[in-house]
Amino acid sequence: MSQPELRDEVEMLSLMLLIRRFEERASQQYQAQKIGGFCHLYIGQEAVVIGAIAATRHDDYLITAYRDHAHALGRGTSANACMAEMFGKATGCSRGLGGSMHYFDKANHMYGGHAIVGAHIPLAAGMAFASKYRGEDRVTLCFFGDGAINQGAFHEAFNLAALYKLPVIFICENNLYAMGTSVERSTSLKQIVDRAEGYEMPGFVADGMNFRDVRDKLTEVIDAIRKDPHPAFVEIRTYRYRGHSMSDPASYRTKEQLEKYRMDDPITRLRAQLTREGKLSNEQFDAMDKAAKETALASVKFAEESAELPLEELYNYTYVGADGATLARAMSTDAPPL
Amino acid sequence: MTMREITYRQALNEALAEELERDPNVFLMGEEVAQYNGAYKISQGLLDRFGPSRIIDTPISENGFAGMGIGAAMVGLRPIVEFMTFSFSLVAFDQVVNNAPNMLTMSGGQFNVPITFRGPNGPAHQIGATHMHATEPLYANFPGLKICTPATPRDAKGLLKTAIRDDNPVLVLEAELLYSSKGLVEPEGHELLIPLGQAEIKRQGSDVTIICYAQTVPMALAAAEALEEEEISAEVLDLRSIKPLDMEAILNSVAKTHRVVIAEQDRPYCGIGSELCYRIQKEIFDELDAPIARVAQEDVAMPYNERLEKAVLPSAAKIVTAVKKVCYA
Ligand SMILES: Cc1ncc(C[n+]2csc(CCOP(=O)(O)OP(=O)(O)O)c2C)c(N)n1
Ligand SMILES: [Mg+2]
Numbered sequence: 001m002s003q004p005e006l007r008d009e010v011e012m013l014s015l016m017l018l019i020r021r022f023e024e025r026a027s028q029q030y031q032a033q034k035i036g037g038f039c040h041l042y043i044g045q046e047a048v049v050i051g052a053i054a055a056t057r058h059d060d061y062l063i064t065a066y067r068d069h070a071h072a073l074g075r076g077t078s079a080n081a082c083m084a085e086m087f088g089k090a091t092g093c094s095r096g097l098g099g100s101m102h103y104f105d106k107a108n109h110m111y112g113g114h115a116i117v118g119a120h121i122p123l124a125a126g127m128a129f130a131s132k133y134r135g136e137d138r139v140t141l142c143f144f145g146d147g148a149i150n151q152g153a154f155h156e157a158f159n160l161a162a163l164y165k166l167p168v169i170f171i172c173e174n175n176l177y178a179m180g181t182s183v184e185r186s187t188s189l190k191q192i193v194d195r196a197e198g199y200e201m202p203g204f205v206a207d208g209m210n211f212r213d214v215r216d217k218l219t220e221v222i223d224a225i226r227k228d229p230h231p232a233f234v235e236i237r238t239y240r241y242r243g244h245s246m247s248d249p250a251s252y253r254t255k256e257q258l259e260k261y262r263m264d265d266p267i268t269r270l271r272a273q274l275t276r277e278g279k280l281s282n283e284q285f286d287a288m289d290k291a292a293k294e295t296a297l298a299s300v301k302f303a304e305e306s307a308e309l310p311l312e313e314l315y316n317y318t319y320v321g322a323d324g325a326t327l328a329r330a331m332s333t334d335a336p337p338l
Numbered sequence: 339m340t341m342r343e344i345t346y347r348q349a350l351n352e353a354l355a356e357e358l359e360r361d362p363n364v365f366l367m368g369e370e371v372a373q374y375n376g377a378y379k380i381s382q383g384l385l386d387r388f389g390p391s392r393i394i395d396t397p398i399s400e401n402g403f404a405g406m407g408i409g410a411a412m413v414g415l416r417p418i419v420e421f422m423t424f425s426f427s428l429v430a431f432d433q434v435v436n437n438a439p440n441m442l443t444m445s446g447g448q449f450n451v452p453i454t455f456r457g458p459n460g461p462a463h464q465i466g467a468t469h470m471h472a473t474e475p476l477y478a479n480f481p482g483l484k485i486c487t488p489a490t491p492r493d494a495k496g497l498l499k500t501a502i503r504d505d506n507p508v509l510v511l512e513a514e515l516l517y518s519s520k521g522l523v524e525p526e527g528h529e530l531l532i533p534l535g536q537a538e539i540k541r542q543g544s545d546v547t548i549i550c551y552a553q554t555v556p557m558a559l560a561a562a563e564a565l566e567e568e569e570i571s572a573e574v575l576d577l578r579s580i581k582p583l584d585m586e587a588i589l590n591s592v593a594k595t596h597r598v599v600i601a602e603q604d605r606p607y608c609g610i611g612s613e614l615c616y617r618i619q620k621e622i623f624d625e626l627d628a629p630i631a632r633v634a635q636e637d638v639a640m641p642y643n644e645r646l647e648k649a650v651l652p653s654a655a656k657i658v659t660a661v662k663k664v665c666y667a
Contacts, residue, residue, distance in 0.1 A: 036463065036464035036642075036644055037463065037464035037465045037466065037642060038465055038469075088464075088642055088643035088644055088645075089643075094642075096641070096642060096643040096646075097467075097641045097642055097643060097646070098466060098467075098642055099464065099465075099466050099642030101465075101466060102466060102467075102642070114468075115465075115466065115468045115469060116425075116426070116428075116429065116468050117398045117426075118398070118429075119429070147397070147398045148398065150397035150398055150399045150402075151398055151399060151400075151401075151429070152399070152401045152402070152429075153429075178397075178398060179369070179370055179374065179377070180370055180373060180374035181369070181370065181373075181374075181395060181397070185373075185395060186397040186398070187397065252373065252374065308643055308645055308646075309641075309643060309646060311645065311646065311649055314636065314638060314641070314646055314649055314650070315636075315638060317638070317639070317641075318637070318638045318639060328636075328637055328638055331606070331607050331637035332606055332607075332634075332635075332636040332637040332638070
């Protein structure tokens with residue numbers, strides 16, 4: 001397969017809208033205590049993942065950290081399956097076993113949703129290794145935050161990927177903060193992209209508030225990787241509008257900083273670009289936005305009405321194989337009747 | 339002396355502040371401990387009070403900063419390393435189990451490592467398979483480490499202070515779900531030191547001993563209360579320390595009640611209860627009137643779904659069931 005035609009920008013904008021409206025609903029449902037545990041919103045960063053989706057094929061592998069709703073939605077996981085996962089329902093993309101931080105969707109080549117900072121970066125190297133091993137021209141997209149670049153796993157994976165010339169693109173979503181720690185307080189480098197140098201890896205910077213910049217830079221990098229397998233590192237500069245997770249008031253940032261990025265909103269920007277070029281009317285945009293809101297709202301209803309995994313299935317996901325459940329049950333001491 | 343009612347969180351905070359005040363070699367390091375005042379606010383106010391050279395924010399580099407702590411301890415400092423949760427200590431497992439406890443042996447006794455690793459440990463609520471590990475059986479398997487698991491504000495304060503003063507590596511495994519719970523503690527300024535390896539009877543009873551620690555302590559107390567209505571008198575023995583283990587307290591209680599339920603927050607297979615069972619039957623097999631029962635997690639990865647999570651975790655209700663089983667009630 002060769003590089004696909006550039007995906008339609010209006011369609012990409014509608015995906016960005018879907019992500020935003022979906023997460024606004026999720027936030028509301030979290031506050032209503034329909035969603036438990038940790039929930040990290042992506043609002044503000046939509047152009048990063050959608051720019052990447054626009055630059056890649058559906059069969060390229062994608063893996064990310066716990067701020068993962070957008071990555072699944074962008075890949076084509078339904079809003080229903082995404083919302084149901086947060087509700088802990090069996091119709092969720094991980095059957096309600098993973099929750100917000102662990103979205104998986106094999107059919108859409110979405111390999112998680114990983115909640116230990118940095119731990120999934122070596123997995124991306126492994127996935128890229130497998131595609132090279134099999135002689136495929138797939139590229140692996142590995143997303144992580146600015147906080148992950150100081151983990152040993154990051155450094156080890158970078159060296160391995162460079163050493164074995166693995167077709168993987170490491171994408172650092174630099175939203176300036178890891179929880180309450182700014183990049184200046186966590187990292188000795190002036191700019192994150194410079195990490196690439198230490199591994200003889202090509203490094204690039206893209207503007208994460210600008211869909212087209214992300215898409216175009218990644219298209220170029222991915223083109224090169226498909227022709228000749230190698231890793232690359234892209235630092236995408238972006239911003240999360242909300243706190244780190246639902247429980248973080250984000251008092252470590254200034255209102256002015258947040259406002260500055262809001263003025264540069266990725267959805268507003270792409271809309272303006274398309275409108276200016278005569279590719280999108282206001283009516284069309286409104287219709288798209290309305291559809292996104294409806295999809296998000298419908299996903300809540302779907303999630304509410306869905307069933308949970310039956311208790312008897314508790315032991316079904318520990319080992320595969322015909323005797324998997326028996327084995328898991330046997331290892332539980334005095335396993336009580338469920 | 340009038341006791342005060344404070345939270346478990348505040349008790350830990352006081353222990354840290356008192357030890358930082360007492361010994362200039364003590365410092366605290368970890369993710370978000372300084373400017374953010376701690377992910378769970380245990381270090382609230384400490385940066386303001388002790389300054390950035392002693393309350394140190396780190397990048398997300400557990401393996402790195404755990405190792406740094408050990409190195410600093412080898413040359414005379416007394417680091418307190420906070421893991422945002424002990425689930426993340428697994429990223430630093432090699433440092434905690436290889437470097438910290440082995441140093442004394444490997445150096446022929448030249449280097450001890452007076453470090454405290456602390457942070458929340460064990461089940462929380464709906465945060466899934468990677469974030470809720472009860473790490474005590476893992477660490478308990480390594481000689482050279484000491485491990486305590488406070489369940490009350492008083493124990494939290496007294497054990498943490500003792501841990502910081504110990505000349506060996508000590509793990510203080512805190513219970514996140516108990517951070518906001520309240521209890522009576524001696525007034526500030528009173529030197530509260532609770533020795534490692536000393537269990538405490540949290541409730542007297544005569545029919546059965548419920549051995550518990552950390553999060554299972556309030557469950558055991560609730561179970562004991564429920565059992566009272568059925569005229570079963572349960573003694574609640576809080577281990578407080580996993581290593582060293584207070585065998586004497588255990589044996590005394592078992593010799594009195596003759597029946598044992600072990601309520602543990604970890605998984606059953608090679609869990610803390612496995613070791614307890616062995617030691618109890620070895621020492622006083624003849625005193626047992628029934629096989630020992632255990633209440634632990636199910637041996638599965640933690641599901642996010644709330645109902646399934648509840649099915650996996652120990653609970654007061656499960657303890658009641660187990661007690662009735664050993665009492666043939
Ligand atoms: C090994 C590990 N340490 C700590 C944490 C707790 N934690 C979760 S997210 C996070 C911040 C990560 O920030 P960043 O990588 O910049 O991603 P962002 O949240 O900005 O998307 C921390 C410290 C964790 N999940 N795993
Ligand atoms: Mg970040």
